[in-house]
Amino acid sequence: MRAGPRRTPAQLPRLDCVAVDRSGDALRRVADHDWWHTIEVAPGVVTPGGWDLRPTAARIPWPASLEGLRCLDVGTMDGFWAFELERRGAREVLAIDLADPARQDAPRPGRGSPGRPTPPERLRGASFRTAAELRGSRVAYEDLSVYDLSPAEVGHFDLVFVGYVLQLVRDPLRARHALGVLGRSVALRATVAGRDASH
Numbered sequence: 306m307r308a309g310p311r312r313t314p315a316q317l318p319r320l321d322c323v324a325v326d327r328s329g330d331a332l333r334r335v336a337d338h339d340w341w342h343t344i345e346v347a348p349g350v351v352t353p354g355g356w357d358l359r360p361t362a363a364r365i366p367w368p369a370s371l372e373g374l375r376c377l378d379v380g381t382m383d384g385f386w387a388f389e390l391e392r393r394g395a396r397e398v399l400a401i402d403l404a405d406p407a408r409q410d411a412p413r414p415g416r417g418s419p420g421r422p423t424p425p426e427r428l429r430g431a432s433f434r435t436a437a438e439l440r441g442s443r444v445a446y447e448d449l450s451v452y453d454l455s456p457a458e459v460g461h462f463d464l465v466f467v468g469y470v471l472q473l474v475r476d477p478l479r480a481r482h483a484l485g486v487l488g489r490s491v492a493l494r495a496t497v498a499g500r501d502a503s504h
């Protein structure tokens with residue numbers, strides 16, 4: 306076979322190389338974490354979390370538009386719902402979680418405790434930051450308990466999203482009260498049945 310003309314590096318299809326390299330980098334960075342959520346962090350690169358909530362997100366009766374809204378995602382874990390709010394046009398999204406699971410007030414086996422610190426690799430936040438960076442997201446993250454949310458601390462929100470968190474706190478009514486003060490609208494997913502579930 307006759308070899309084609311030799312191309313200089315400048316003549317190589319550089320955009321293709323960049324795309325391949327980006328998804329390779331994304332795959333490497335995804336492999337650094339354990340994932341809770343399935344999140345598309347780059348075209349064709351999806352985190353291997355056990356909770357693929359994309360079908361759920363498609364069924365939620367969101368407001369017609371989130372454009373211009375300031376939104377809060379409580380107990381964000383890897384950030385699926387925060388990124389979904391952003392994807393749907395929210396002007397600003399704040400995601401909060403307890404970085405150290407040992408600070409959760411409903412103790413569970415295997416979790417750290419003040420006497421037995423959580424190993425660094427089990428602290429939350431790193432997977433969120435990786436997903437946010439890879440997605441080019443502007444969602445902000447704060448290490449905050451739902452109990453400590455107050456307008457003085459974080460301001461007010463047009464929409465507060467709470468996905469499966471109130472089952473995990475010892476005082477859900479106290480948490481629910483803190484959320485009610487913050488937002489015009491509070492969406493509780495799989496937490497409280499009835500009126501609150503969809504708006």
Ligand SMILES: C[S@@+](CC[C@H](N)C(=O)[O-])C[C@H]1O[C@@H](n2cnc3c(N)ncnc32)[C@H](O)[C@@H]1O
Nearest residue numbers: 380381382402403409449450451468469470473
């Ligand atoms: C089961 S995960 C749900 C993750 C996500 N919201 C979802 O719907 O898929 C529960 C999350 O709530 C967080 N959490 C538990 N207690 C909390 C508290 N007091 N304040 C804020 N987040 C809390 C946990 O750290 C964890 O990220």
